[in-house]
Amino acid sequence: MIQNNSVCDIGFIGLGVMGKNLVLNLADNGFSIAAFDLDISKVEGVIEQDKAESGLSTARVIGCTSYTELLSRLKPPHLIVLSVPAGAPVDQVCENLIGAGIQPDDIVIDTGNSLWVDTVAREKKYKNNFILFSSAVSGGEVGARFGPALMPSGSPYAWTRIKPIWEAIAAKVDDATGKPIERTKPGDIVTEGEPCAAYIGPAGAGHYVKMVHNGIEYADMQIICEAYQMLRDGLALSSDEIADIFALWNKGPLESYLMEISVEVLRHRVGEDQTPLVDLILDKAGQKGTGLWTAVSSLELGTPAPTIAQAVYARSISSFKDLRVKASTILSGPELITLDKNEKQAFIAQLHDAIYSAKICAYAQGFQLMKLAEKEHDWQLNFASIAKIWRAGCIIRAAFLQSITEAFERNPELDNLLLDDFFAKQLSKHQMNWRKSVSNSALMGIPTGAISSALSYYDSIRCAVLPANLLQAQRDFFGAHTFERIDKSTGKKYHVNWSTPTRDMVEIG
Missing domain, CATH: 1.10.1040.10 (N-(1-d-carboxylethyl)-l-norvaline Dehydrogenase; domain 2)
Structure with missing residues (x-):
């Protein structure tokens, strides 16, 4: 049971449709969450929904009113999940966390649909401030609540900390049959089966x-x-x-x-x-x-x-x-x-x-x-x-x-x-x-x-010979782009002097 002065396992920023349901999923799986959103009504809403679904008088989620309070509620090194729109909002949250005192060994997980090159750039940009990790989430509202597919990437060290959490909340599959193991109502926990969460690779690969x-x-x-x-x-x-x-x-x-x-x-x-x-x-x-x-x-x-x-x-x-x-x-x-x-x-x-x-x-x-x-x-x-x-x-x-x-x-x-x-x-x-x-x-x-x-x-x-041979001839005719020949060595380039009467062919390189 979370008390107001308790220290939480995970910080969570962004309580829209996906964020709210990921928070409830985390709570079902035994993790304590400190939650923050610029819209205080969303914070209050997820706390009330958690109470209603869990049947507990006290929510498993603590609401926070600032980034500073969020950090103060977490066990160090801090683990913070972002569920905010891709683009500028991600950077704004990152800057706010820096201002609130986030530390270099803290981990920030971007779960939005960020463009992968933005993720690569952010990892470099914030490497002296905190560890940026990304984990794309698929499954929509229902998936987020009862088990999404997760595509994490970034620091291998960060993955060792995140892996048990992600494997707990992910959808599960009977590996022998490939069939999903259904989890359909609040409080359900699926411990058997293979989690639909696997480390993809370096920063950007998961996105x-x-x-x-x-x-x-x-x-x-x-x-x-x-x-x-x-x-x-x-x-x-x-x-x-x-x-x-x-x-x-x-x-x-x-x-x-x-x-x-x-x-x-x-x-x-x-x-x-x-x-x-x-x-x-x-x-x-x-x-x-x-x-x-x-x-x-x-x-x-x-x-x-x-x-x-x-x-x-x-x-x-x-x-x-x-x-x-x-x-x-x-x-x-x-x-x-x-x-x-x-x-x-x-x-x-x-x-x-x-x-x-x-x-x-x-x-x-x-x-x-x-x-x-x-x-x-x-x-x-x-x-x-x-x-x-x-x-x-x-x-x-x-x-x-x-x-x-x-x-x-x-x-x-x-x-x-x-x-x-x-x-x-x-x-x-x-x-x-x-x-x-x-x-x-x-x-x-x-x-x-x-x-x-x-x-x-x-x-x-399935076509062994496409009409690209004619296309290459056309390109060579108007632009001297050259072509290769199937009866000559691979890599040899040729050009026809199309503008001359004799249309001599010459080898280029």
Whole structure:
């Protein structure tokens, strides 16, 4: 029981949705917390919620009214968790802690969605003031409360102090089956199973991995939304009928958190006439930047992530609502196609395989991006471990993450997930239905940028000879950019004097 003069295990700054639920999670697992927020009502709110959920007369959380009081309430060396918006707010809190007297051996953990390069810069900036550690958190509000996936990185020494705490509050998985061990109500504690928390690497590595996680999340969500539109507009199905299909799919290889919540959303009704809520929601999607950061990183590193990028573009084009409404009255599409019962069943089966195949490609793009980043930044990422911690607690948790884990356990040096025997066979098995589904979307005039781009990615990866030979010739023609030849030594560069009548070819270097 915490008394007002007690010394706490952990300081916590930022009691928004994620912060509040992480505090309650920590309390459930036996840790005492000194909590601070600029909004005093949030401090009072988490204390009252803790009392109500624990059934104790005294809360397991002490409220603080200043940074100085927060530090005074903690056991030295201090351990402080931040749950504040990425960017300037993180630096502002760090500066305030310095002003309050934080010490060089104290640890500050940034749990927000900070841009990874900002994390690297902050570790250097504050190294003489305190130890900055980062730990991205995935799982949203429910994950934070009952077990998130955690992607920590930074000082190995700091991790030794943080590890038992993070493993206690993280989601847990039965490692033999890959199935989450559910914790669904306040006071639940799960001690068995493998924690979805593993040290990722040096400063910035954890936030980079979380960034890619969110990029995959963008793609996964968009793929499901495109399937929804195919069923809604292509087959004129109701939200309940689509929910029934998604619920059935969620019992097979498409089993995932995102599919599960899509079913719930589609079934939810509001108002006296019980209108499906999804039909009343404005079709303008928001974004907070992590998907964009992932797409930009893929361009910077020169590794393809077209499905992730298309998911970002899809959100962008949705924001042009007025333009789309106007264009819908000007630009024509194909004539409506009517399908009979058997054709509809085939359409649905084809769409199932298209979603499954596109998801595999989206994950393949994300893991290949992390592999290139590992080389670029001299990290040592354990991809089997990353897949493991994504099996529960996070937004992209899905049944087939167990297969991804096994793929990297078989071959830690796997260049691309599509080259793993299991996934190669899955794509080979489902590709014709995938192709038919993409054809259906084109013939019906229904946009499926994510699903279609994934198919193009698959076909590009499996194509031994791409038309880049012509592209290189074009570049050499107008810009003397040179090219290599397949009949000459590797690394030799050539240029054609295109402006001369004889068009002589010369070797460059």
